[in-house]
Amino acid sequence: MRVLRAIRRYPVVAATIVVGVVVFALLGTDLNTPAAWIASIFALLVAAVTSARMIRDILRGRWGLDILAVVAILSTVAVGEYIASLIIVLMLSGGEALEDYAAGRARGELDALLARAPQAAHRLPPNSQTPQDIPAGAVVPGDVLLIKPAELVPVDGVLLSPEGSFDESSLTGEPLPVTITEGQTVMSGSVNGSQAALIRATAATEDSQYQRIVALVREAAESKAPVVRLADRFAVPFTVFSLLLAGIAWWVSGEPVRFAEVLVLATPCPLLIAAPVAFMGGMSRAAKDGIIVKGGATLQQLAGARSIAFDKTGTLTYGKPELTTIQPASSFAADDVLRLAASAEQYSSHVLAAAVQSAAQERGLQLSPATTASEVATNGVRAVVDGHTVLVGKRRFVAAEAPDTGDGGETKAGAGQLRVYVAVDGRFAGTLLLSDTPRRNAKTTLEQLARLGLEPPVMLTGDGRASAESAAAALGIQQVHAELLPEDKVRLVAAMPSRPVIMVGDGVNDAPVLAAADVGIAMGARGSTAAGESADAVIVADDISKVADAVVIGRRTMRIALGSIWLGISLSVGLMLAAAFGFIPAVAGALIQELVDLAAILNALRAVGGGSATARPLGRIDGAAEASRRGAGNGSELNSA
Numbered sequence: 001m002r003v004l005r006a007i008r009r010y011p012v013v014a015a016t017i018v019v020g021v022v023v024f025a026l027l028g029t030d031l032n033t034p035a036a037w038i039a040s041i042f043a044l045l046v047a048a049v050t051s052a053r054m055i056r057d058i059l060r061g062r063w064g065l066d067i068l069a070v071v072a073i074l075s076t077v078a079v080g081e082y083i084a085s086l087i088i089v090l091m092l093s094g095g096e097a098l099e100d101y102a103a104g105r106a107r108g109e110l111d112a113l114l115a116r117a118p119q120a121a122h123r124l125p126p127n128s129q130t131p132q133d134i135p136a137g138a139v140v141p142g143d144v145l146l147i148k149p150a151e152l153v154p155v156d157g158v159l160l161s162p163e164g165s166f167d168e169s170s171l172t173g174e175p176l177p178v179t180i181t182e183g184q185t186v187m188s189g190s191v192n193g194s195q196a197a198l199i200r201a202t203a204a205t206e207d208s209q210y211q212r213i214v215a216l217v218r219e220a221a222e223s224k225a226p227v228v229r230l231a232d233r234f235a236v237p238f239t240v241f242s243l244l245l246a247g248i249a250w251w252v253s254g255e256p257v258r259f260a261e262v263l264v265l266a267t268p269c270p271l272l273i274a275a276p277v278a279f280m281g282g283m284s285r286a287a288k289d290g291i292i293v294k295g296g297a298t299l300q301q302l303a304g305a306r307s308i309a310f311d312k313t314g315t316l317t318y319g320k321p322e323l324t325t326i327q328p329a330s331s332f333a334a335d336d337v338l339r340l341a342a343s344a345e346q347y348s349s350h351v352l353a354a355a356v357q358s359a360a361q362e363r364g365l366q367l368s369p370a371t372t373a374s375e376v377a378t379n380g381v382r383a384v385v386d387g388h389t390v391l392v393g394k395r396r397f398v399a400a401e402a403p404d405t406g407d408g409g410e411t412k413a414g415a416g417q418l419r420v421y422v423a424v425d426g427r428f429a430g431t432l433l434l435s436d437t438p439r440r441n442a443k444t445t446l447e448q449l450a451r452l453g454l455e456p457p458v459m460l461t462g463d464g465r466a467s468a469e470s471a472a473a474a475l476g477i478q479q480v481h482a483e484l485l486p487e488d489k490v491r492l493v494a495a496m497p498s499r500p501v502i503m504v505g506d507g508v509n510d511a512p513v514l515a516a517a518d519v520g521i522a523m524g525a526r527g528s529t530a531a532g533e534s535a536d537a538v539i540v541a542d543d544i545s546k547v548a549d550a551v552v553i554g555r556r557t558m559r560i561a562l563g564s565i566w567l568g569i570s571l572s573v574g575l576m577l578a579a580a581f582g583f584i585p586a587v588a589g590a591l592i593q594e595l596v597d598l599a600a601i602l603n604a605l606r607a608v609g610g611g612s613a614t615a616r617p618l619g620r621i622d623g624a625a626e627a628s629r630r631g632a633g634n635g636s637e638l639n640s641a
Contacts, residue, residue, distance in 0.1 A: 012046065012093035020086050039082035046089045047073040066092075067239055068266045075246075075260035076586055084264055087590035091597065117210065118154035118188060122146040124198070136205045143201045147192045155188045156208040157199035165193030238569065242266035242576065249580035258582065264589040265575040265596075274564035274604040281607030282557030290541035291550050292524075298536040301519045302554025306498040308454050308547075311489075311505035312461035312471055313352075313418075313436060315523055315544070319506065321352055321418055321436035323359035328430035329406075337430040339365040341422045344383035344390040347373035352420055353381070355434055356392070380421075391423040394464060394483065402428045418467045436471075441545050443475050448548040452555075455498050460489045460513070489513035504547055510534075521547060560607045568600035 007014040019042045026035035047070050054066045069092045076085040122131035124144045131146045136154040139145065144160065147153055153166070165177045168190040177193055180186060186199050189210030205211050246262035279296035286293045293299055310316050326334040342360035345353035347370060360367060373383035380393015391398045399405035402423035420432040446457055458479040461468050468482035481492055490513050493503055500518030503510075511534040514520030522535035523544070539546040575592060578584050584592065 010093065013090070015042070016046075016086065016090045016093055020090070023083070023086065036080070036082050039086050040077045043073050043077055043082065043085035043089050046093070050092065068242055068263065071243065072260065072263035072266065075256075075263055079257045079260050079586075081257065081260055081586040084260070084586035084590045087587065087594070088264060091590070091594060118152045118205070121154040122148065139201050139205060141201050141203060145199050145201060147186075147197045147199060149192055149194050149196055151192050153186055153188050153190050153192065153199070153210075154208075155201045155205055156203040157186050157188075157201045159184055159186050160198040160200055161195075164195065164197040167191040167193070234565070234569070238266070241573075245576055245580055253582065255582075257586065258580065261579040261582070261584060261586045261589055262576050264586050265572055265579055265584070265593050274568060274600040275561045277601060278557055278561035278564055278604035278607045281560075281605055282553055284608050285557070286537075286550065286553050289546065289549055289553070290539065290543070291546050291553070292538045292540060293550070293553075294536050294538075298519055299554045299557045301500045301536070302502070302551050303558035305500050305502050305519060305551060305554075306453075306455060307458070307496050308449060308502040308504065309458040309460050309493055309496070309517075310477075310503075311510050312459055312463055312468055314506040315504055316442050316459070316475060317436045317438050317471060319436065321355040321434040323355060323432060324435045325433035326430065327433065329428050331427075332424070332429045334430070335363065335365060337422050337424075338363065338432065339367065340385055340388065340390045340424060340429070341392045341420070341432060343367045343385040344370060344373065344381050344392050346370070347383055348375050348381040348392075350375075350381075352418060352434060353392075356420065356432060359432075388424050389426070392420060395419075395421050396483070397421075398423045398428070402426055404428045406431075419464055438471060438474055439544050441543070445545045445548050446475060446477070448545070449551065452548065452551055454502075454551070458492075458496070460484055460492055460503075486510075486512045490516045493517050502547070502551075504544075505535075521550065557607045560604060564600045564604040567603055568596060571596045571599065 019038060023035045023039045026032065026038075050066055051070050054070065057066075069088060072088050073085050073092075076082065076088065118136045121134055121136050121139050121143075122145060123134050123139065124131050124146055139155050145154065145157065147164075159180050159182055162182050164180050164186070166180055166186060167177050168187060178190075185202075186197075187210070188203075188205075188208035242263060246259045246266075249262050250256055250259040276296070279299055282299050283293045283296070286299075293302075313319050313321075323338075326338055328334045328337045338356070338360050342357045342365065345356045346367060357367070368386050370383035370385050371387075373381065375381045376393070376397065379397040380391060383390050383392075391401055395405060398421040405421055405423065405428040418434045418436055420434065422429040422432065449457065456479065457477055458481065459468060459472050459477050460481050462484050463482060465480075465482040468480050472478075472480045481488070484492070489503075489510070493501060493513050493516055502519045502521060503513050503517035504521045504523065505514055506523035510522070514522060514536075515534040517536075519537065520535040522538045523542070524535075524538035524540055537550055539550075572593070575584060575589065575596070579589055
């Protein structure tokens with residue numbers, strides 16, 4: 001069956017092999033002439049079909065490399081080298097099959113990720129302990145699901161069991177199982193441990209973590225690398241050179257066969273196949289390291305990147321701030337300030353909102369629903385709570401309606417600390433001081449990027465200047481732009497002089513600048529869907545060192561892709577020169593050129609292998625530390641400024 005499928009998929013290859021067997025069976029008999037006619041007619045038919053396709057491409061403005069193969073077939077038939085013509089036909093028709101095989105090996109990591117997508121779920125109906133098997137796509141938020149031992153979690157949810165152990169290595173890169181307690185987030189795509197667990201779904205399948213990754217992988221697999229167009233640009237000069245050399249060899253030697261001997265070595269296969277195989281291999285290599293790259297264009301931009309900018313909260317920091325200090329104004333009580341602020345923050349998607357709500361709940365404060373509520377992106381939230389108009393957010397946002405808003409009180413914000421201002425009924429009510437520490441390996445990552453030759457990093461954040469500058473000082477960042485709106489980030493990235501520029505972020509408000517940057521990289525493990533969709537690459541693992549890994553993989557892939565092209569060209573040119581002097585017969589040349597093709601493709605496949613240059617020295621997020629930073633319930637997935 002496998003052979004029949006191959007014949008149906010590659011009929012010209014199958015026909016070439018059959019004709020070749022017939023021709024070789026007739027050699028050395030009285031039927032040499034029929035053998036020559038069979039081989040020649042078949043080769044000319046293939047050349048005619050290829051020529052028709054080539055002419056259509058030329059009319060569309062695309063000059064390809066098939067012209068060399070066509071001229072080589074015609075010339076070998078003309079001088080009676082019909083065996084060489086069959087080998088050229090096999091090379092031309094077999095190129096597609098060879099590319100499929102090589103690309104299939106290269107994209108193995110991507111295909112493995114797609115194959116693991118959860119397909120089924122065990123739903124517990126209300127008032128029943130008997131699970132019903134349903135398609136994963138039928139799960140809706142609120143469903144209670146049974147996750148059996150060693151089973152894949154089908155959708156995002158919160159744990160209902162007292163405790164569970166889950167393997168998140170395919171999502172975050174963390175090799176050790178993570179212990180999750182009741183009420184904490186369980187990500188789809190993680191693998192349950194040895195005990196059955198119950199979760200409550202918080203998202204449908206298409207909105208869950210693993211399916212978002214799968215969607216990114218599909219987009220990556222369907223992309224076309226720009227180096228393929230670069231290979232096409234080699235077509236005209238390489239074709240002209242080959243035809244000129246073959247013509248000179250014919251003119252100098254006076255032997256028409258010399259023209260054919262040169263052209264059989266002018267194969268286009270290294271240019272047509274090696275480059276896309278290398279880029280597919282680079283994307284596969286990145287996927288294995290927890291980096292979903294959406295296309296070869298991104299790898300090329302990463303390879304040439306000269307400057308980089310970072311968001312702060314959730315990118316350079318963990319994005320899990322905790323309340324450390326309440327500083328009420330003179331006429332307000334600390335618990336009242338916190339309760340009203342947390343009640344208003346229920347209607348905000350900002351990561352700080354989750355921290356304020358969590359702090360209020362830990363103190364046992366009862367939150368009230370708002371009569372009306374609205375969020376002003378990157379500034380704060382306004383809500384009417386218990387008849388009071390409450391504003392929570394940045395100083396300038398609160399001060400616009402509460403002119404008596406102070407500058408923060410006695411305690412100054414230190415490294416990684418954030419200040420949230422609160423006003424009630426037009427009066428300044430106090431400030432909340434939260435701490436968001438820099439990622440453990442953020443500074444080491446910045447140093448690695450500097451060693452890779454990138455210019456000093458720039459911080460672009462919507463947070464206040466004091467907290468931004470203190471966090472930047474802790475990380476050694478000199479250029480800081482704070483209190484930015486999304487359009488400000490886009491403008492600053494567009495103005496950066498050294499291109500290509502990388503932008504790294506994670507929140508909804510980062511989506512515009514990630515789309516505008518030459519390379520947008522989203523921290524996708526806990527980040528927003530909007531950021532992941534806008535970005536050119538998504539770091540699945542919650543590990544900022546992967547940014548440096550992505551640059552290393554991009555550079556290595558580009559080096560291998562271009563190296564494979566030049567390897568094929570160099571070997572072909574050297575062999576053509578030897579053939580021009582009569583040292584390589586046509587049949588031998590056609591066979592040798594197959595080895596050149598194989599060498600170029602095998603070289604391109606090196607992009608699949610090779611370890612990450614930065615993964616070991618920069619380390620991974622500690623499993624226990626990461627587990628301790630998880631938010632309870634829906635807070636862990638909220639967006640950062």
